[in-house]
Amino acid sequence: MLFQPINKNYHEFHIDRDKDLCINCQVCVRQCSYEAHYWDKARNKVMHDSSKCIGCHRCEALCPTAALHIRKKPSDFRGNASWRPVFIENIYKQADTGGVLLAGMGSPVDIPIYWDRMLLDASQVTNPSIDPLREPMELDTYLGAKPSRIEVTQGTDGKPKLKTRTTPQLKLKYPILFSAMSFGSINFNLHRAMARAATELGTYYNTGEGGLHKSLYKYGANTIVQVASGRFGVHKDYLQAGAGIEIKVGQGAKPGIGGHLPGEKINDKVSETRMVPIGSDAISPAPHHDIYSIEDLLQLIFALKEASEYKAPVSVKIAAVHNVAAIASGVVRAGADIVAIDGMRGGTGAAPAMTRDNVGIPIELALASVDQRLRDEGIRNQASIIAGGGIRCSADVIKAIALGADAVYMGTGTLIAVGCTLCGRCYTGKCPWGIATNDPKLSRRQNPDIAAKKMVNLVRAWGHEIEEMLGGMGLNSIESLRGNRDKLRAVGLSDTEMDILGVKHAGR
């Protein structure tokens, strides 16, 4: 019988400390929220316990003498193609605890990433390319239902005037929005940073399912307020505070299941915003208990439109699953102005690892099939599409738009911009980078001004790159690329994959 957990010594990471460089300053001791470093009084020097390290790299990044190196320490089990170490270690953990394996962030499993299997076109002799440094490029994006035809009349000034009444639109300066991340799952400093960044950029951030703190109402013109199954923080003022409203039906990282914010993360501010008691778990159920059909969804969509006095477009967020195209069609017919599709590589604060890694489909396939289905049914103009869950760079954005998206949600990228190293321990509430935590000491590691600046820089940088690539294709507006799959070519994909994506193979 073993008296310690079997996996005690099979830990994932190893801390290397260069004894010649370490000056015993104890920065690592203060920075590690997992107490992997400690001051050894007897030896009068800093020591460490590698078994406690979760691989966040905070100590390595902040060590003033670069004395630390965090490396993977996979145990060398006997090679077995079926029983890979991850399965063995998971079984050890579950045999010790009897619990569900939890995980944070997006799935690390090796499912094909189709963005990497699609290449963009560029102009050469005919249809010459455009230099974005010398000619204006248009990235402006409007999200919302578009009329099937428009009527124009002449205004009193003699200029053409739109006669057709359009439904409310979200106007974006970049085709990129900050994804839904609830206050509670991330802390107030970062919510404030996202609100400021979205305002400065002329785009939107999404409250996620945790409500909106009163002090952030002033950023409402750049806020999408979310309504999820738990209805946390949802009330009339909240619904009227945002420029758009999103009903969250599903999430790419955990389709088919609800959410769970542990009581430890519910401090006074989160409690006030979510309208739940301090310290109590906030559990959102898997389904909305008032939605069991498309007709029920229609009722909620119109109830929310009415609550906003028909000023805010309503988005419905669905997870990318097998029949996502049929679901999206129903969502659009139910009156949604925007369909947000979240792919299986999307991030999350907490999800059962098995669900995160085995449920859902990649965003690329989901996006292409939804766009095609809406076109085939002649209802594509009735709603915009936002694609999220696996957008890593500006090339992914531009490929998503060529596949049919109007804009993308960026979640994980936003957090990486402020230091996240994808350690996947968001559910513990001890995020060493001060992101997925409400611990006052850890939250202070994020300065809202600096975080907002980094987010703004990232989106601006991607914007420049998008303009470069558009210009290279001979296009001067993002609108000309929407759904233009002829600008994409596949490499190494099967006929079925290319058929679903609606792209030809490179060389054709």
Ligand code: SF4
């Ligand atoms: S958990 Fe993070 S801060 Fe702590 S030892 Fe590991 S890498 Fe360093």
Ligand code: SF4
């Ligand atoms: S948010 Fe924090 S806890 Fe979550 S993956 Fe990033 S660094 Fe780790």
